[in-house]
Amino acid sequence: MRKSLYPVLAMLCLCAVTMVGTNSTHAHHLLADTELNCSEDFPCPEALHGRVTFWAHVFFKWGRSKAIFHDPDVPERVYSVVDTGKGCSNSVKSRLNRERKRIKTALYNTANKLESSAPLSKEEQHLASLFPDKDPNQLRRKSEKIRCQTGIRESFMKGLARFNRYSYMVDNILAQYNLPPDIRYLPFVESTYNPRAYSKAGAAGMWQIMPSTARTLGLQLDATIDERLDPEAATHGAARYLTESRTSLTKLAHKIDPSVLDSEISPFVITSYNYGVNGMRRAIKRVNPDYMEVLEKYRSPSFRTAVKNFYASFLAARHVVKNTERYFGRELAPRPVKVVTVVLSNSTSVDRIKQVFGFSEEELRPLNLGLTRFIWNGWRMIPAGYKLRLPYRDDEYIDEIAYFKSLPRENPMSESGTYIVRKGDTACGVASALQVNCRDLISANRLGKRALIRIGQKLIIPGGLFALDQSGSGGVERTVIQRITSSRNQQTYRVIKGDTACGIARKYSVSCRELIRFNNLGRKAVIQVGQSLRIPGTGNDRRELARLDEGNRYLVVKGDSACRIASRFNVDCNELIRLNNLNRKATIFPGQRIRIPGFEAPQTNETVTELAQLDKAIAEAVSQQVDTLTGVARPELNNLLDTMPDLSVRVSQTGGAPVYSIIAMAEETLGHYADWLGIGYAGPVRKLNSMSIKTSLSIGRKIKLPIDSVEQISRFERKRIEFHQILNEELKENYQLVEIRSHVVNKGDTVWNLATEVGFPVSLFYRLNPDLLHISLVPGQQVLIPILRERA
Numbered sequence: 001m002r003k004s005l006y007p008v009l010a011m012l013c014l015c016a017v018t019m020v021g022t023n024s025t026h027a028h029h030l031l032a033d034t035e036l037n038c039s040e041d042f043p044c045p046e047a048l049h050g051r052v053t054f055w056a057h058v059f060f061k062w063g064r065s066k067a068i069f070h071d072p073d074v075p076e077r078v079y080s081v082v083d084t085g086k087g088c089s090n091s092v093k094s095r096l097n098r099e100r101k102r103i104k105t106a107l108y109n110t111a112n113k114l115e116s117s118a119p120l121s122k123e124e125q126h127l128a129s130l131f132p133d134k135d136p137n138q139l140r141r142k143s144e145k146i147r148c149q150t151g152i153r154e155s156f157m158k159g160l161a162r163f164n165r166y167s168y169m170v171d172n173i174l175a176q177y178n179l180p181p182d183i184r185y186l187p188f189v190e191s192t193y194n195p196r197a198y199s200k201a202g203a204a205g206m207w208q209i210m211p212s213t214a215r216t217l218g219l220q221l222d223a224t225i226d227e228r229l230d231p232e233a234a235t236h237g238a239a240r241y242l243t244e245s246r247t248s249l250t251k252l253a254h255k256i257d258p259s260v261l262d263s264e265i266s267p268f269v270i271t272s273y274n275y276g277v278n279g280m281r282r283a284i285k286r287v288n289p290d291y292m293e294v295l296e297k298y299r300s301p302s303f304r305t306a307v308k309n310f311y312a313s314f315l316a317a318r319h320v321v322k323n324t325e326r327y328f329g330r331e332l333a334p335r336p337v338k339v340v341t342v343v344l345s346n347s348t349s350v351d352r353i354k355q356v357f358g359f360s361e362e363e364l365r366p367l368n369l370g371l372t373r374f375i376w377n378g379w380r381m382i383p384a385g386y387k388l389r390l391p392y393r394d395d396e397y398i399d400e401i402a403y404f405k406s407l408p409r410e411n412p413m414s415e416s417g418t419y420i421v422r423k424g425d426t427a428c429g430v431a432s433a434l435q436v437n438c439r440d441l442i443s444a445n446r447l448g449k450r451a452l453i454r455i456g457q458k459l460i461i462p463g464g465l466f467a468l469d470q471s472g473s474g475g476v477e478r479t480v481i482q483r484i485t486s487s488r489n490q491q492t493y494r495v496i497k498g499d500t501a502c503g504i505a506r507k508y509s510v511s512c513r514e515l516i517r518f519n520n521l522g523r524k525a526v527i528q529v530g531q532s533l534r535i536p537g538t539g540n541d542r543r544e545l546a547r548l549d550e551g552n553r554y555l556v557v558k559g560d561s562a563c564r565i566a567s568r569f570n571v572d573c574n575e576l577i578r579l580n581n582l583n584r585k586a587t588i589f590p591g592q593r594i595r596i597p598g599f600e601a602p603q604t605n606e607t608v609t610e611l612a613q614l615d616k617a618i619a620e621a622v623s624q625q626v627d628t629l630t631g632v633a634r635p636e637l638n639n640l641l642d643t644m645p646d647l648s649v650r651v652s653q654t655g656g657a658p659v660y661s662i663i664a665m666a667e668e669t670l671g672h673y674a675d676w677l678g679i680g681y682a683g684p685v686r687k688l689n690s691m692s693i694k695t696s697l698s699i700g701r702k703i704k705l706p707i708d709s710v711e712q713i714s715r716f717e718r719k720r721i722e723f724h725q726i727l728n729e730e731l732k733e734n735y736q737l738v739e740i741r742s743h744v745v746n747k748g749d750t751v752w753n754l755a756t757e758v759g760f761p762v763s764l765f766y767r768l769n770p771d772l773l774h775i776s777l778v779p780g781q782q783v784l785i786p787i788l789r790e791r792a
Helices: 046-060 090-116 122-129 136-142 153-176 181-191 211-216 231-256 262-275 277-286 291-297 310-322 324-328 350-357 361-367 398-406 427-434 438-444 501-507 512-518 539-546 562-568 573-579 610-624 631-640 670-677 683-688 710-734 751-759 762-768 770-774
Strands: 066-070 078-083 147-150 339-343 387-391 418-420 458-460 466-469 480-483 491-494 532-534 553-555 593-595 650-654 657-663 702-704 735-744 782-790
Touching: 046 153, 046 291, 046 310, 066 090, 078 090, 090 122, 090 136, 153 181, 153 231, 153 310, 153 324, 181 262, 181 310, 211 670, 231 262, 231 277, 262 277, 262 291, 262 310, 310 324, 350 361, 350 398, 361 387, 427 438, 427 710, 438 458, 501 512, 553 710, 562 573, 573 593, 670 683, 670 710, 683 702, 710 735, 710 762, 751 762, 751 782, 762 770, 762 782
Parallel strands: none
Antiparallel strands: 066 078, 066 147, 339 387, 418 458, 466 480, 491 532, 553 593, 650 657, 657 702, 735 782
């Protein structure tokens, strides 16, 4: 999959949409060119002026209620402007279709009259004037390609306020990288300077950086920090990208034509931010290093409207910002943010930060946008070394910092056993983040079959370090969080009033029979209040249970044998051997996964039972070729966002030696694998898989991993799961999954093109269509498409 940066022009609605509405202002003449006053760094070819003018009007003239119908190849050829109240939104789809049909009919009628030399009506004269050649065939062709664009005047005005806040910082960083200062206008195209922007495809932040690109740009993206959302860190990343892009494209252009000027390469550099450096290199090689010629002659399924208009929209943003007073009646007034930065020497909770410095989340979060939802929800600690930003104060918090440093280190495990539901949460998402069993959480909180939760609801967190006491008091049921004790060799539970042996077993997702046998409770399983029960499978500081994965399998370590594992879990050795189809010698090797009879480990990636109904509904949608999947499945759709593919390391055997491998998933890179393995760089992974430095990683490819220890497997899987979990959480915080549609693949369709045009993460596509991980799309093939809706 082509990658570098994949900013989706969400704010510009550059994606193809179903066309247009009512109350139209009839056909406009070609828009008059705007006086651009371009710089030496970024030229404005005369042939590009029309495109630039169109995007300038989108930015300063037309608001979000306006739907602009135009020619996608000649954007300044505007057929009509309609006030639908919601622009080109699908919520006014029928109105858009009527207007599109009206324009199409008018173009056909005009073509027919031009061909027969019949007199034209006033509107037909307007339409004919948009086509200087008056070619009837051209009018008919263009009637099939009518595009709708929503105005963004209001968003652009908000962007100007954010520009005042961040421009000083951006200018300084661009200067550090010796980049042209006018690049400061690029975030207007990406996000209208919104550091919280998050596209449906997964691009995040002011610079709209994709997860797979973050790592190559030196940005941290894990369970605690997403630097794509940190304006300063993301600007450094974007600057690094643009510097490397210019170097690569300049070298190629000079190889083809040594006379090419640096300024002539600038349009390619800017466009590469949307299309990728490799995409631009292919275009230059296929045509030549002349931007306008590439725009006119280069053909590729991925070289679509958004790419072709990217440089023009950049020039338009530059022009509009430089003429703010003219277009918006106000002058730019930069007001850089002043903060006090505190480097944390130890990991700490966000609650401690609030208490020591006296700030609320609403005051801290805008200054620390890189901290993830896992931090603000209290699921993780802020890591040591993080540069915490606080509102500016003259004394720089000297007393508070001294007190903060004097405090003892915090225990990373919460003692509360409760969690307050926030926007975007689902029951299984909370369970996954807190590493407890989803069914247990649903049961403990009596959430019902659909596991519905509401913002502000207090959830009890079962299992793990906490158990529930549902004892009665004066006829009123109360819930008490009981701390579980865990010795080095065995986890134990102290019996309280109302407990039963099987009830305790359910809390820990272990077999009731095994708990009874493990504690010699006898046939009647009698237990007493205050009695200490051992939890099976938790010996050796719970390391055995920790190695049970979502498939109820144990990760073999050096020195293990089949019967030794069986003994450790107190199960029959022969039953374990039969369950795993082991040979007569019961041979096992490190890294192999062994199923344990009668055990059910907590499943961090599990979803509620109703997702089985969703799977059934999806299968019916495919077999019946229905257009959408809603109805019975809708309440469970958002739980689908919490499901994840198999992210475990697979083990096979070649020549008596174990071979460790995974299946590559969306947003992953070889660099990620190196980081998660703790080996520093991707060279060993490339060597093991016979991949050159130029070989790209494709989704669905089997990748062998250089693994030396079981601990390395555990680290890899934990880091990998957390990476995908945080992407899930960020998506849920911004969007809801509202529908699943059936789509018939057309010629030229790719997963990436569908993702950018419809608006969904590639990873979600493969969750719905797992069979496509290893094959390409074929015209006529039926696939399932997720439909996301932005949260209010």
